[in-house]
Amino acid sequence: MDIPFESPGPHGPLPFRMASSAPGHTVWSYDVDPAHYNPYGVLHGGVLMALLDTAMGHAVATLCAPLNRINAAAQMNTHFLAPVRMGTLIAEARVLKMGKRIAVVQAEAKLNDGTLVGLATAQHSLLP
Numbered sequence: 001m002d003i004p005f006e007s008p009g010p011h012g013p014l015p016f017r018m019a020s021s022a023p024g025h026t027v028w029s030y031d032v033d034p035a036h037y038n039p040y041g042v043l044h045g046g047v048l049m050a051l052l053d054t055a056m057g058h059a060v061a062t063l064c065a066p067l068n069r070i071n072a073a074a075q076m077n078t079h080f081l082a083p084v085r086m087g088t089l090i091a092e093a094r095v096l097k098m099g100k101r102i103a104v105v106q107a108e109a110k111l112n113d114g115t116l117v118g119l120a121t122a123q124h125s126l127l128p
Contacts, residue, residue, distance in 0.1 A: 012050075012054070014030065014036070014047060014051070015030065015031070016050075016051055016054050019090070021058065021062060024062060024094060024095040025059055025062070025092075025093065025094050025095070026055050026092075027055070027093075028051060028058070028091045029088055029089065029090050030051050030088070030089045031087075031088050032084055032087055032088070032089065042083040042084060043083070043085070043089075045080050048078075048084065048109055048117065048118045049076075049120070051091045051109060052078060052091050052107045053073060053120070053122070054091070055091040055092065055093035056073070056076075056093040056105040056106070056122050056124070057071060057073060057124065059093040059094060059095050059105055060098075060105055060124045060126075063095060063103070064103070069127060070126075071124040071126055072124060073122050073123075073124055073125075074102070074122075074123045075122060075123045076120060076121070076123075077120060077121050078119070078120045079118060079119045079120070080117070080118055081116055081119065082115060082116070082117045083117075084111065084117050087111045087113065088111070088112040089111060089112075089117070090110050090111075090112065091107050091108070091109045092107060092108055093107035094106060099126070100126070101125065102125060103123070103126060104121070104122075104123055104124075105122050105123075105124060106121045107119070107120045107121075107122075108120075
């Protein structure tokens with residue numbers, strides 16, 4: 001089975017880009033677009049959460065796709081640490097534990113100036 005998202009272009013309804021990928025580790029980026037602001041003039045939390053989810057899901061996929069399995073988020077916990085108004089968000093994800101049925105993964109999102117803006121952990125179900 002091919003590992004998803006191995007091309008350099010944007011993926012999905014939001015223009016997320018994969019920056020790097022290795023077994024159990026991925027980095028994704030997103031250039032903040034004011035079209036995705038909430039009514040308070042900052043990036044909608046759902047966009048940040050989606051970026052973290054994308055990075056974590058891909059990190060798990062790098063380990064389960066070679067085994068002809070797929071993964072799906074079963075639970076996700078996100079901490080929003082700072083408002084985002086402009087710049088590039090960089091989400092880095094690492095698989096912490098890969099079991100037979102569940103993978104535990106974490107990710108952090110930083111602005112390109114190094115400001116930590118979000119943290120997430122997730123459990124992914126590993127499916128046949």
